[in-house]
Amino acid sequence: MSRTREFDLEELLEAAMRIFWEKGYAATSIRDIVKKTGVNQFGIYNVYGDKHGLFLAVLDRYRDKIITEVFAIVEHPDASLESIRQYFHALIEHNSMTVPALGCLMANSMAEFGTEDPEIYQRTSAHAERLRIGFTKALTNAYRNGELRPGLSIEAMASHLVVSVQGLAVYSRIYPDRIPLETFVATTLSVISRPSN
Numbered sequence: 001m002s003r004t005r006e007f008d009l010e011e012l013l014e015a016a017m018r019i020f021w022e023k024g025y026a027a028t029s030i031r032d033i034v035k036k037t038g039v040n041q042f043g044i045y046n047v048y049g050d051k052h053g054l055f056l057a058v059l060d061r062y063r064d065k066i067i068t069e070v071f072a073i074v075e076h077p078d079a080s081l082e083s084i085r086q087y088f089h090a091l092i093e094h095n096s097m098t099v100p101a102l103g104c105l106m107a108n109s110m111a112e113f114g115t116e117d118p119e120i121y122q123r124t125s126a127h128a129e130r131l132r133i134g135f136t137k138a139l140t141n142a143y144r145n146g147e148l149r150p151g152l153s154i155e156a157m158a159s160h161l162v163v164s165v166q167g168l169a170v171y172s173r174i175y176p177d178r179i180p181l182e183t184f185v186a187t188t189l190s191v192i193s194r195p196s197n
């Protein structure tokens with residue numbers, strides 16, 4: 001007869017996400033998570049197998065909860081240049097006020113693992129591709145609306161914005177002050193925006 005689970009999975013994942021986000025994968029131990037959540041390691045192992053399995057679940061939760069909530073404005077069918085601008089400003093708010101000095105868990109994981117862990121790489125590369133597709137569609141709408149600087153390659157600029165997002169996330173871990181972040185975003189968007197007459 002199996003034991004009834006005595007903890008809330010959502011609360012466990014939320015707490016584990018915060019710990020991995022703050023410390024990174026390698027510096028986080030199951031003991032850290034046990035201490036923070038009160039869930040014993042056997043309960044964690046029973047559900048997720050090991051720390052790696054828990055981290056994969058945390059990345060999935062981060063994708064579904066954090067990324068989807070913030071990036072939804074760019075993924076809207078009518079998204080355009082203003083949507084991209086609002087998204088970047090939401091990132092600034094997130095990185096300077098909500099969770100200052102943590103950056104982006106996906107970007108942090110890209111930096112920590114690169115391509116060495118196939119399951120983590122599948123998630124981080126899918127994240128980057130999601131951003132690229134979203135930016136491509138929004139930029140295509142912006143082109144149709146006459147909002148882009150003439151002669152730009154939409155594909156190249158979509159990739160540029162993906163790199164900019166990751167750069168902003170990493171930079172904000174060191175300098176969470178919003179002024180340099182806003183300057184970075186203004187400069188990035190000025191490259192693609194049609195000059196005002």
